[in-house]
Amino acid sequence: MLPGPVQEALQQSLVDFEGQGISLLSLSHRSERFDALMHSVQTRLRSLLDLSDEYEILLCGFGASLHFSAIPLNFLNEEGVAIYEMSGYWSDRAADEADHFGRIWRFQAPLNVSDAARQQGMEVREHMLGPELPAYVHYCSNETIDGVSWPTLPDQWYGEFPCPVIADMSSDILTRPIHLDAHAMVYASAQKNLGITGLSVALIRKDMMGHARSQTPRLLNYEILADTHSVPNTAPVFPIYALEQTLIWIEQEGGVLAMHARARQRSDLLYSFIDASELYLNDVPQLIRSQINVPFALRQSGLTDPFLAGAEERGLLQLQGHRSRGGVRASLYNAMPMEGVIRLTEWMREFEQQHG
Amino acid sequence: MLPGPVQEALQQSLVDFEGQGISLLSLSHRSERFDALMHSVQTRLRSLLDLSDEYEILLCGFGASLHFSAIPLNFLNEEGVAIYEMSGYWSDRAADEADHFGRIWRFQAPLNVSDAARQQGMEVREHMLGPELPAYVHYCSNETIDGVSWPTLPDQWYGEFPCPVIADMSSDILTRPIHLDAHAMVYASAQKNLGITGLSVALIRKDMMGHARSQTPRLLNYEILADTHSVPNTAPVFPIYALEQTLIWIEQEGGVLAMHARARQRSDLLYSFIDASELYLNDVPQLIRSQINVPFALRQSGLTDPFLAGAEERGLLQLQGHRSRGGVRASLYNAMPMEGVIRLTEWMREFEQQHG
Numbered sequence: 001m002l003p004g005p006v007q008e009a010l011q012q013s014l015v016d017f018e019g020q021g022i023s024l025l026s027l028s029h030r031s032e033r034f035d036a037l038m039h040s041v042q043t044r045l046r047s048l049l050d051l052s053d054e055y056e057i058l059l060c061g062f063g064a065s066l067h068f069s070a071i072p073l074n075f076l077n078e079e080g081v082a083i084y085e086m087s088g089y090w091s092d093r094a095a096d097e098a099d100h101f102g103r104i105w106r107f108q109a110p111l112n113v114s115d116a117a118r119q120q121g122m123e124v125r126e127h128m129l130g131p132e133l134p135a136y137v138h139y140c141s142n143e144t145i146d147g148v149s150w151p152t153l154p155d156q157w158y159g160e161f162p163c164p165v166i167a168d169m170s171s172d173i174l175t176r177p178i179h180l181d182a183h184a185m186v187y188a189s190a191q192k193n194l195g196i197t198g199l200s201v202a203l204i205r206k207d208m209m210g211h212a213r214s215q216t217p218r219l220l221n222y223e224i225l226a227d228t229h230s231v232p233n234t235a236p237v238f239p240i241y242a243l244e245q246t247l248i249w250i251e252q253e254g255g256v257l258a259m260h261a262r263a264r265q266r267s268d269l270l271y272s273f274i275d276a277s278e279l280y281l282n283d284v285p286q287l288i289r290s291q292i293n294v295p296f297a298l299r300q301s302g303l304t305d306p307f308l309a310g311a312e313e314r315g316l317l318q319l320q321g322h323r324s325r326g327g328v329r330a331s332l333y334n335a336m337p338m339e340g341v342i343r344l345t346e347w348m349r350e351f352e353q354q355h356g
Numbered sequence: 357m358l359p360g361p362v363q364e365a366l367q368q369s370l371v372d373f374e375g376q377g378i379s380l381l382s383l384s385h386r387s388e389r390f391d392a393l394m395h396s397v398q399t400r401l402r403s404l405l406d407l408s409d410e411y412e413i414l415l416c417g418f419g420a421s422l423h424f425s426a427i428p429l430n431f432l433n434e435e436g437v438a439i440y441e442m443s444g445y446w447s448d449r450a451a452d453e454a455d456h457f458g459r460i461w462r463f464q465a466p467l468n469v470s471d472a473a474r475q476q477g478m479e480v481r482e483h484m485l486g487p488e489l490p491a492y493v494h495y496c497s498n499e500t501i502d503g504v505s506w507p508t509l510p511d512q513w514y515g516e517f518p519c520p521v522i523a524d525m526s527s528d529i530l531t532r533p534i535h536l537d538a539h540a541m542v543y544a545s546a547q548k549n550l551g552i553t554g555l556s557v558a559l560i561r562k563d564m565m566g567h568a569r570s571q572t573p574r575l576l577n578y579e580i581l582a583d584t585h586s587v588p589n590t591a592p593v594f595p596i597y598a599l600e601q602t603l604i605w606i607e608q609e610g611g612v613l614a615m616h617a618r619a620r621q622r623s624d625l626l627y628s629f630i631d632a633s634e635l636y637l638n639d640v641p642q643l644i645r646s647q648i649n650v651p652f653a654l655r656q657s658g659l660t661d662p663f664l665a666g667a668e669e670r671g672l673l674q675l676q677g678h679r680s681r682g683g684v685r686a687s688l689y690n691a692m693p694m695e696g697v698i699r700l701t702e703w704m705r706e707f708e709q710q711h712g
Contacts, residue, residue, distance in 0.1 A: 001382055002379070002382075007370070007379060010370055010381070011370045014363070014366055014367045014370060015367055022673070023358070023363060025358060025363075025366070025552050026357055026358075026673075028674055030676075030679075061418065061419065061553075061554070062417065062418050062422075062575075063417065063589075063590060065574070065575055065588070065589055065590075066418075066573060066575050066576075068573075068574070069573030069574065069575070069576075070573070073573075097573070097574050100570055100571055100572070100573075100574075101571055189590075191590070196381050196594070197417075197554075197590060197591075197592055197593065197594070198417070198554035198592055198594075198595070214456055215456055215457055215571065216456070217422060217424075217425030217426070217429075217456075217573070218421070218424070218425060218453050218456075219418075219421055219422050219425070220422075220425075220573065232421070233419075233421055233449075234419060234421075234545075234547070234553060235553075236553055236554055237553065238552070238553070238554075238594075239554070317378070317382075318384055320386075
């Protein structure tokens, strides 16, 4: 789902890009206009994320899943070890992929625990590793399928744990403020809050560069992507334009804080409704509920399919839960208007009355 | 450059995809319509290319350059050797990348030589290898930057050389008939003759699968892409739709033979004009001239920039030669109408008269 103005800009760009009489799809990645587009995207991202010059901004012509491979290839040497914090489906996928490239230690992410328990968890990690420092710690800030989110990002937790922290923020980048300086790398695929598929963004601290394995595919080598200014040969012009238009829209709507306020409003409404109902259930502990993805189940068996069918008739689309867990899932990315959540709760109320 | 009807279909798809009231960019890769799209693309490609069921058709969410890495990762084991036939810029890039993954033997492609010399070349390859068979032979069927093309594809040449043949056909797939059965794999990025960026097509004989190295990134593992029907997680819906529309257009225009006849007409006109002129020069031997990419130089120094500037004023765009060699380059992909070549030669004539 794209914001209306972004959708319109993309449509117009295919017909006549900026009044130049050509389609955006014909724009060469070697043109001045493309250079200006890259500059615009980088400047806007840097400003919206309050990102210092210590970080490279890479625009990669592939999705987050190839970063699952690229991260160990770039940062983990054959003898090293990396820590993966497990919080749900996507952190699991990242660790499964990293397993091919070296020693990966999985820890249950200390999410819904007291400060003391979290402190203890950190000590366990240090103790197990002994004198060996991990090459990095990887976590996923928001789990789209499990509806689980890190309540505070782990900069404090790893504050006294001197190793680089890498975050997959595919689903919540630009939906809440991030303390980016606490990370060595943050990456996100574009299709959730940054436009359309075919692109991902990687923000990488410059001192991380230069240690890729010799067998790293060239296009997955972050140093090469940085050296070629994200144009190793061709570039995904259309998704990059979609990103620019999305960033402009976010700026005009008030920036990341405005996006965050809306995300809270949307998810507060939906969780309140679910918690007050007899029919719907979300069993994620309050503290770690995602503001972006709200999965829920129907307590009576056999009602999920009729619920989804009725939703679709009402234009409430793509509510089916991920095939790995079924049920219902509402994804409330930046482009989702409050109106969409209100209409969803209206249908939920109507359906509950019918089957109460 | 896209054919007009494809361009229009893409525009319409962003506004209202097939009258469903949604943009194609909102179409889920888990919808029935997406499954139908994948089926349509595969069926049309199989038919246009006359491809047997022995081959998998993979639609990959990345360009040809990642195949440069994926090919050795999938087909070359740590001890093996692969032959790369050198014919210009892109075969060179493929070999440079393969060097990271194993022993690569480069041979000058036996292009502009007699049958006897070619036969001798094959014997040299066999002799050098000794009893060791190469894991595969890789070649690039058309070099976009050098304007060089394999006059006959090397199925005969390697006929008695029992190892898999892999071809990068990014720039000439669907522009001429291919003897596909002689190949173990053919791959092509989409943006030249198959639609837009963000996609590549790989046709792989099924018996090639299953030997990828353990450190192959999951999304570059052809067996996994085949097992997941090219949807390892998400899929590039928009470029796949652009491919479908391009294939429909080719069918309606008369298929590969019609495309080939047009490619010959376009390039014949341009080469004849160049050869008859005093100002323009293409020094590629007749036999191996590309029908798709026609690079040429101006014999008088200092005239290239004014020539290109005047061309641009006349709407003749993207004629600048590749930065690695300068000069002028006309790319005559399937979507280029004969009219475009006629207008180019008119400008070339006018410019030559001005500077004669």
